[in-house]
Amino acid sequence: MDELVPRDFETLRATILDRRETLPKRIAQIAAYALDNPDDIAFGTAASIAASAGVQPSTLIRFAQQLGFDGFTSLQQVFRERLRERNSSYDERLQALRAKADAGAGHRAIFDGFVAAASTSLNDISRTLDEAHLEDAIALLAKADTIYVLAKRRSYPVASYIAYALGKLKIRNQLIESAAGLNAEMVAFATPADAVIAISFSPYAPATIEEARIISEQGVPIVAITDSSFSPLAQFAKVWFEVAEADFAGFRSLSATMALAMALTVGVGEKRRSAGKKRKA
Amino acid sequence: MDELVPRDFETLRATILDRRETLPKRIAQIAAYALDNPDDIAFGTAASIAASAGVQPSTLIRFAQQLGFDGFTSLQQVFRERLRERNSSYDERLQALRAKADAGAGHRAIFDGFVAAASTSLNDISRTLDEAHLEDAIALLAKADTIYVLAKRRSYPVASYIAYALGKLKIRNQLIESAAGLNAEMVAFATPADAVIAISFSPYAPATIEEARIISEQGVPIVAITDSSFSPLAQFAKVWFEVAEADFAGFRSLSATMALAMALTVGVGEKRRSAGKKRKA
DNA sequence: GGGAATATGAAATAATAATTCCAATCCATA
DNA sequence: TATGGATTGGAATTATTATTTCATATTCCC
The missing domain is CATH 1.10.10.10 (Winged helix-like DNA-binding domain superfamily/Winged helix DNA-binding domain)
Incomplete structure (x- = not known):
C-alpha cells in the first residue's frame, strides 16, 4: 500500500x-x-x-x-x-455554529448560523404544517372583501411582504401600520365581510394583541400565525398556524413564516381566480 | 392485513x-x-x-x-x-412542484413550492457567498455613524427587518421610507462618515437606483445586495453581493437575502462590541 | 507477432445478515 | 392466585450478499 x-x-x-x-x-x-x-x-x-x-x-x-x-x-x-x-440534523449543525460564533470564529460562522436557522425552520414547518388549516385559511381569506394585515416589530417584514404580494395580485388589502397612530380608526372600518391575517410571536407585541382582540370582537374572522397554542393570538383566531422558527444570535428566522405567508397569499389569489367568474359577474 | x-x-x-x-x-x-x-x-x-x-x-x-x-x-x-x-437536489423538487402547482394540485403544493424555493436559495447563497466581501462590508458598516437602509417594494421587508435588528442592537440607523415623500431630504443628511445598505433586484425600483446614485455622489459608501453584476446598484456600491433567489408562482424568495442581511447586521454588532472599548472611550 | 503482464467475466465459496421458531416470561383477568 | 394469551429472548435456520478463485481475454512491449 x-x-x-x-x-x-x-x-x-x-x-x-x-x-x-x-x-x-x-x-x-x-x-x-x-x-x-x-x-x-x-x-x-x-x-x-x-x-x-x-x-x-x-x-x-x-x-x-x-x-x-x-x-x-x-x-x-x-x-x-x-x-x-x-x-445530519440541521439542529446539531445549528448548535455547533452557535458555539462557533460565540467563540468568535468570524463572520462567516454568523452567516452560516442564519442560513442553518432558516433551513431548520423550513424543514420544520414542512413537516408540521396542517393541510386542512391551510385550506380553511385560504377559503376564509378568499371570500373577504378586504384583507387586513396585522403585525408589528419582528413580524412586520412578513406583513409588508404580504401586503406587497396581495397588491401585485390585485387583492384589496390594508396594512395596519402604526406610523400615524391611526390604527384604531383603521381597525374600526373592518366588518365581518372582511378578514385579517395577524402575525405575532412571543414576546407578543401588546399592540398586535390589543388590535386583534378589538377586531375579533367586531366579528371579523382572523387567520393567525403564531408560535404556540398558548399564544393570545390563537384564542382570537378562526384558524391559526403554529410556526416554530429557529433563532440564531438572538434573532429568529422568518423563513418559515414567510413561506407560509406567501402560500396563503398566492393560494387566495388562485382561489379567487378559479371562483372569480361566478362572483364577479 | x-x-x-x-x-x-x-x-x-x-x-x-x-x-x-x-x-x-x-x-x-x-x-x-x-x-x-x-x-x-x-x-x-x-x-x-x-x-x-x-x-x-x-x-x-x-x-x-x-x-x-x-x-x-x-x-x-x-x-x-x-x-x-x-x-435529491432541491432544484429537481422545485421543478416538479412548479408543474404540480400549475396542474392545480391544491394549496399544499403551493406551500411546498415556496419552501423549496427558499431552501434552494439558501443552499445557493451558502455555496456562493464571498467571505472577503462579507468581511469588507461589515468593516465598512461598522465604522459608520449612521447606517441608512434603502430598499423598496419587494425588497422592503428585508430593509424593515434590518432596521428592526439594528435598533435592537442599538446601532443608529435610518430606514429610507417613501411614506411622506421626504426621501430626498433624508438622503441629503448622509455624509461620508455614514454608510448605506441598499437592496434591489430586477426589475430595479427606479427610486432605489436614483437615491443610491445621489447618495453615492455625496461620497457615502454603499453596501449593495442585488442580483447580477449588471445591476445598476452594483456600480454605485463599494461592496456588493450577488444573491440569486429562486422564485415560485411569480414571487421570489427572500430567504437568502434575509440571511445575508442578518449576518451583516449581527456582524456589525459584533465588530462594534469588540472594537467598542477603544472608540467609545 | 509473440509473450508476459494485466484486466475481465463467471461461477464457487465464505461471510454476514434476516428471519423463524420455540421456550420462557410477563400480564391481565377471573 | 391460577390460567390463558400476549410478549419477549435467544438460538437455529434460511436467505442474501460480499468476496475469492480461476479460466479467458486483452493489452502492451520487445
Whole structure:
C-alpha cells in the first residue's frame, strides 16, 4: 500500500478524478458511475450496483481495492457517511455554529448560523404544517372583501411582504401600520365581510394583541400565525398556524413564516381566480 | 392485513406516533429509537440496530411486521428512501412542484413550492457567498455613524427587518421610507462618515437606483445586495453581493437575502462590541 | 507477432445478515 | 392466585450478499 485510504467523500472524489486517466476501462466505468450516482452506491448491494453500472461485482470490488479499501463494504461506508453528514440534523449543525460564533470564529460562522436557522425552520414547518388549516385559511381569506394585515416589530417584514404580494395580485388589502397612530380608526372600518391575517410571536407585541382582540370582537374572522397554542393570538383566531422558527444570535428566522405567508397569499389569489367568474359577474 | 403499509416516511412517522400508546413495551422502545435515529435505521443491520436500541433483532422484525411490512428489510427501504429524497437536489423538487402547482394540485403544493424555493436559495447563497466581501462590508458598516437602509417594494421587508435588528442592537440607523415623500431630504443628511445598505433586484425600483446614485455622489459608501453584476446598484456600491433567489408562482424568495442581511447586521454588532472599548472611550 | 503482464467475466465459496421458531416470561383477568 | 394469551429472548435456520478463485481475454512491449 503506497497510500492513505480516503476516509471522506470529498477526498475520495478527488482521488478518483485524479486517477481517472490511469484506470483500466471497466474500473473507470464503475468510477464514473460512482461519482454520478453516489446514492446508489450508498444503498445498493454489490450485485445491484454492478448491474446498473454494467460491470461484474468483482470489478466493483477491485475498484474498491485499488483505492486502498479492503473491499466494497468499506468503500460503501464512505458513501453512506456522506449521506449522514449531508443529512445530519440541521439542529446539531445549528448548535455547533452557535458555539462557533460565540467563540468568535468570524463572520462567516454568523452567516452560516442564519442560513442553518432558516433551513431548520423550513424543514420544520414542512413537516408540521396542517393541510386542512391551510385550506380553511385560504377559503376564509378568499371570500373577504378586504384583507387586513396585522403585525408589528419582528413580524412586520412578513406583513409588508404580504401586503406587497396581495397588491401585485390585485387583492384589496390594508396594512395596519402604526406610523400615524391611526390604527384604531383603521381597525374600526373592518366588518365581518372582511378578514385579517395577524402575525405575532412571543414576546407578543401588546399592540398586535390589543388590535386583534378589538377586531375579533367586531366579528371579523382572523387567520393567525403564531408560535404556540398558548399564544393570545390563537384564542382570537378562526384558524391559526403554529410556526416554530429557529433563532440564531438572538434573532429568529422568518423563513418559515414567510413561506407560509406567501402560500396563503398566492393560494387566495388562485382561489379567487378559479371562483372569480361566478362572483364577479 | 387490516391496513395499508406506510410507503413514505411521514406517513410512517404519523402511524407510529398514532399507535404509540398501544404498542408493547419493547416494540415501543424500538419505535422511539427509530424516530429518534432514523439514519441508523437506514444504514444499520438488524443486529446492530437492535443492539443500539437495546432489544433483540426479532423484536425489530416484529415491529416492522406490526406496521404492515413483511420484514425489517422493507421497513428499512422507507428510511432509505427518506434520505434519498432529502438529498435529491432541491432544484429537481422545485421543478416538479412548479408543474404540480400549475396542474392545480391544491394549496399544499403551493406551500411546498415556496419552501423549496427558499431552501434552494439558501443552499445557493451558502455555496456562493464571498467571505472577503462579507468581511469588507461589515468593516465598512461598522465604522459608520449612521447606517441608512434603502430598499423598496419587494425588497422592503428585508430593509424593515434590518432596521428592526439594528435598533435592537442599538446601532443608529435610518430606514429610507417613501411614506411622506421626504426621501430626498433624508438622503441629503448622509455624509461620508455614514454608510448605506441598499437592496434591489430586477426589475430595479427606479427610486432605489436614483437615491443610491445621489447618495453615492455625496461620497457615502454603499453596501449593495442585488442580483447580477449588471445591476445598476452594483456600480454605485463599494461592496456588493450577488444573491440569486429562486422564485415560485411569480414571487421570489427572500430567504437568502434575509440571511445575508442578518449576518451583516449581527456582524456589525459584533465588530462594534469588540472594537467598542477603544472608540467609545 | 509473440509473450508476459494485466484486466475481465463467471461461477464457487465464505461471510454476514434476516428471519423463524420455540421456550420462557410477563400480564391481565377471573 | 391460577390460567390463558400476549410478549419477549435467544438460538437455529434460511436467505442474501460480499468476496475469492480461476479460466479467458486483452493489452502492451520487445
